[in-house]
Amino acid sequence: MEENKKPLSLLEKMKQKAREQKMYGGEQEDKSAGMKARDCPNCGAGRMQQDGLTHCAYCGFEFLSVTLTDGINIKKEDNSPQH
Amino acid sequence: MSNPLLDPIHGVSLYDYATISAKMASGISQEDLLKALGIENAVYEEAAALWVTRMQEDQTFEVITVFGQYFGEADNHPKLSGLKPQTSAEGSQNLEKLKTDRHFYEELSGARIAAYEYGYDGAQWILDNYGITLGDFQAVAVHWSNVNQAEMGADNYEKVQYWVNYQQQKQAEYAQKFAAEQGGNIGDDVEF
Amino acid sequence: MNYNPAAMRSEMQDTQQRFVTFVDKLEIKLKEFAEASLPELTEMNDNDEDAYKQTYHRMKSAVLGQVDSIRKKAYDVLEEKVMLYQVPWEDAALRQQFMDMRNTCQERYTQLEDLIQYYREKIEETFSEDLEAKYQYILDEYERIKDKFLCTQCGGGLTIDKIYFTTTYIACPFCQTQNTFEPSSQAKSLEHLGRSLAEKRTAHLLKASHHNGQLEEDAFRKKHRLEMDMAFEQNSREKTRLAAELANAVQHWENTRNETIRLYKNYLRAMFDEWNNINPGLTAEHERFHERMLQDYLDSKKNN
Known part of the structure; x- marks a missing residue:
């Protein structure tokens, strides 16, 4: 009888431990899709498609400090014109 | 380039x-x-x-x-080096030790493997017990892996073997500790 | 070396018997534990709400750890009591008995390892995930949200024109404001999920190639055996006959080999077609990966 109890009680303990442990980095929560926009934090102007993504067309504020290359959906043409 | x-x-x-x-x-x-x-x-x-x-x-x-x-x-990294995880003083000390003391590094590597074998999240276990994050641990692992490569390149197999054995020995010690915590292993009653 | 042959004989006999009994008992423990853990793991896999099934994975890892503790226990004793047993090498009878003991115990240990391997596979098999359902979720979600968003600036309707798996900019068709669209966590996994799903959908084609690979190996062995026979054959008539047989065998091997390659290419193409179909956004990149995998495969075929 004693013989048979050991693996089961050990299993129970293992299960409990597996449940109690926290995962490194915390639980990952599923996020749903969302939409937002970023106005220029400097002058408040909206960000217009024809002005490119990298700089504010009005005050020159730098939205992105990089030069865009041809990626997946973002392309070279999305760089703001030189100013 | x-x-x-x-x-x-x-x-x-x-x-x-x-x-x-x-x-x-x-x-x-x-x-x-x-x-x-x-x-x-x-x-x-x-x-x-x-x-x-x-x-x-x-x-x-x-x-x-x-x-x-x-x-x-x-x-x-020139722009990102300033961003550091919040760690305890003890954690920073341990991280320094991990970089310079290979015995300590191999010990924690062995402990981490043993932790997984006993149902712990090994990365979390290292963080809880030594205050070292996974990112920092892996970065230091790159360093010791380079040292190991150099030893192999120099045909210093005795040294390479020494560290393999040392890590295994530490892994076994931690396994024993974890086993004791959960009330033993399934084969404990069986004697030769 | 001073020794008592009779005592050593009985000691070795005893060790051998004890080792076999010891492994018998370990096997009972192993079976008991593994059989009890399999339904538990299946239950945990099915009921783990978390997408990464962390609880299940920790449990599986611990169960495998216990299974391996049995192997380690047997191995330590095998090494200490059997492999490292000292016999006077000049005593032929004792030496023979030592080798018999070693073989018997080693064989018993190998049987235990086989059983452990069997349970390892059973334990791994408790893992399952429904990739089709995860993909379907992304498709359904897209249908649900594609016309749901409004421009944050002017309130005009925005259309999500395809399934995005990275955050992207969507310009308002009315006021031209750049809106930032962030896909759901599920949609962000599309590229990775796509590969797993494509592999799953085409697994039967890969299996066909592997199966043919076995036939190729058989054909290679036959060819090799005939080459050996030829090399040692003295009789010239027999040699001529063997040469003809060998020519056939070589032809057969080459045909089988080409078929294995054809089947693998077929699998790879089908797998990447599926993947492209699931995530067309990275088709050009997938195609370069396809080239690389094909090249790796052909290189590996060149070397054997």
Whole structure:
């Protein structure tokens, strides 16, 4: 009888431990899709498609400090014109 | 320098990408990292996805090798080195020791393997007990892996074997400790 | 070396018997534990709400750890009591008995390892995930949200024109404001999920190539055996007959080999077609990965 109890009680303990442990980095929560926009934090102007993504067309504020290359959906043409 | 697979994507270099990966594994938020780099999520997520495809198409393994080296140098990144995880004083001390004391490094590596075998999340176990994040641990692992490569390159097999044995011995010691905590192993009643 | 042959004989006999009994008992423990853990793991796999099934994975890792503790226990004793047993090498009878003991115990240990391997596979098989359902979720979600968003600036309707798996900019068709669209966590996993799903959908084609690979190996062995026979054959008539047989065998091997390659190419193409179909956004990149995998495969075929 004693013989048979050991693996089961050990299993129970293992299960409990597996449940109690926290995962490194915390639980990952599923996020749903969302939409937002970023106005220029400097002058408040909206960000217009024809002005490119990298700089504010009005005050020159730098939205992105990089030069865009041809990626997946973002392309070279999305760089703001030189100013 | 001529390998076009190493060219930046949207201005995000392989060093940027490796550093962000390492820092995120240390618990620093993607938001803070991207802000320091001056880019937005949309740009980073494209770059990250494309760095993965670069690794996939690279038959020479150069991209992934260089990525690993940069991962180990994340703390020297010109724009991102200032972003450090919040660690205890003890954690910082342990991290320093991990970098300089190979016995300590091999001991924790063995302990981590044993931890997984006893149902712990090994990365979390190291963080809980030594205050060292996964990102920092992996970065130090790159360093010791280079040392190991150098020893193998110099045919110093005795040394290589010494460290393998040392890690195994430590793994066994920690396994014993974890086993005791859960009330033993399934074969404990069986005597030779 | 001073020794008592009779005592050593009985000691070795005793060790051998004890080792076999010891492994018998370990096997009982192993079976008991593994059989009890399999339904538990299946239950945990099915009921783990978390997408990464962390609880299940920790449990599986611990169960495998226990299974391996049995192997380690047996191995330590095998090494200490059997392999490192000292016999006077000049005593032929004792030496023979030592080798018999070693073989018997080693064989018993190998049987235990086989059983452990069997349970390892059973334990791994408790893992399952419904990739089709995860993909379907992304498709359904897209249908649900594609016309749901409004421009944050002017309130005009925005259309999500395809499934995005990275955050992206969507310009308002009315006021031209750049809106930032962030896909759900599920949609962000599309590229990775796509590969796993494509591999799953085409697994039967890969299996066909592997199966043919077995036939290729058989054909290679036959060819090799005939080459050996030829090399040692003295009789010239027999040699001529063997040469003809060998020519056939070589032809057969080459045909089988080409078929294995054809089947693998077929698998790879189908797998990447599926992947492209699931995530067309990275088709060009996938194609370069396809080239690389094909090249790796052909290189590996060149070397054997």
